[in-house]
Amino acid sequence: MKFKLSPYWICQLSGWGLATAYWVYWMIYNQHPSLLEGALITILTLVSSIGLTHSYYVLAKRKGWHLLSIRALFPIAIIAIVVLALLFTVINIIINYWGSNSCYQCSFWDAVAEARLRIFITGVRLMAIWVLAFHLYHYAQRGAKAETEKAILENKAYEAQMEKLKAQLNPHFLFNALNSVKAMIALDPAKARRAVVLLSDILRSSLHASKRSFILLEEELQQVKDYVEIEKMRFEERLVIELVIAPESLPAKVLPWCLQLLVENAIKHGINQRKVGGRLRIEAYCVAKELYLQVTNDGQLKKEEDSQGLGLQNLKERLALHYGKTAHFEIKNLATEQVKATIKMPLEYA
């Protein structure tokens, strides 16, 4: 079996190993009278020091001190260093006294009086290095973690962007729309002119899609309206649209493309799968500092199939990354042969 030391134990052992090497060097340099005693003292000091600092490690992890800010950590660290140094002093005096019977001809309390300051200062020095290293390591880790999270977030936004591009430039939507426009040019030129403008705006919004992480619901809604207007031209009586938007929700901040995604899914997997077409209801309202975006369409979700599509998966991840647990997404079949998708998120204004 392969035994692998964690980074913590590598640092712990190598740090104290270095200190021990220094002590051994001094013992040899000072020509310590008894090699056996010297070795015993060194080993006991090493084990007790590791024990002390590891106790701090366990305590700090349990209390979450490694997650504190510098300001909050400072007093704790100072007290910890002093307490650790004191314990270090007591333990070392005892070890030294008992382990060095041969050279201490004096009483225990004389030995204490003689060595306490020297050992205490050593203790403070060593413990300060240890505590500092421990917390610096965690700061670096947190920094790296924050960087990683930021990178993930950016990547998700990028993916969403690509998803949006693909969905809107989706050959099926685009070519069918162009084909309809071609027919309209002959049959209803005014309508064709309108369709060209709508298509242009849809293309523009996907090509020049803003890199902002939030947009106003009002802007999002405009895109959605353009999109459903085009789809309405194609589906005609097969698509019935109903918009119910609470005015106070319009200036709210939302993730770009969140509503658009739900509407596209509702049309593609819902209405378009039905010979008779169906109704599409888009709602936005606010309840108790929460914003609800809701898309209801005729149709039924097929098991697992569409509910976990790439687009919805991405939406869930983006919601989680931006809002944590305060946002929620749900898509479900209603008893009324309808599918309802809901995004709940904190109501925030720009």
Place this chain on the structure above:
Amino acid sequence: MHSINCILIDDERLAREELRLLLQDFPDFIIVGEAANADEGIDLITRLAPDLIFLDIQMPEKSGFDLLEALDHAPQVIFTTAFDQYAIRAFEVNALDYMLKPIRKERMTKTLTKVRAEIQQQKAKPPTVAVVSKDRQVFIKDGDQCHFVKVSTISFIQSVGNYAKLHFEGQSALLHRSLNLLEQKFDPTIFFRVNRQEIINLLFIEKIVPLFKGSLRIHLKDGRQVEVSERRSAKFKERMSI
């Protein structure tokens, strides 16, 4: 020149209108019906027996492929689709006629010219009623693979459970039909049921070897050998002597 009766099948009214506009330049193509989904399409095709259908692939509930599968024998088909070239490649190998929406006039002209020639050629021959003549084609969707098989290229048909396995031009495909049904549907002048399991195309026979008790072994041109059951051997000899 005969006129060619067409049916347009597309769920989008504007797409059908667009086809109508395009067909204005081809007066021998006469639109006899329009359908907005596969079921309406199947109904129209069985009632009107058109020479040609313009068929959208992606439609609600049932696709264009589902429509073709539901037909005993498919009329000439031109697929119209907004799919990109990549998506259509799956059945391009079978040399199906398709046009990408929006449709280019050149493409329309080219496709219609080809299809017109094929239909005129068929119409010039005496009609074969109720059976699938050797010039007709059957549509087979076997998994992701779509085949449009000219009946005359089928050398051999094998019964596999509820399916029939058709062998043609070095390929094979499963069709959800019983052998009994195919025996009735296919032109009896070229297809012959040799035993319970197999039907062969008489045009693919290379050699006939008599076995004992009057039964026969037939060697087909593709190297396959089939045994004709005792009961069918008499029928076979009768057929071949005519």
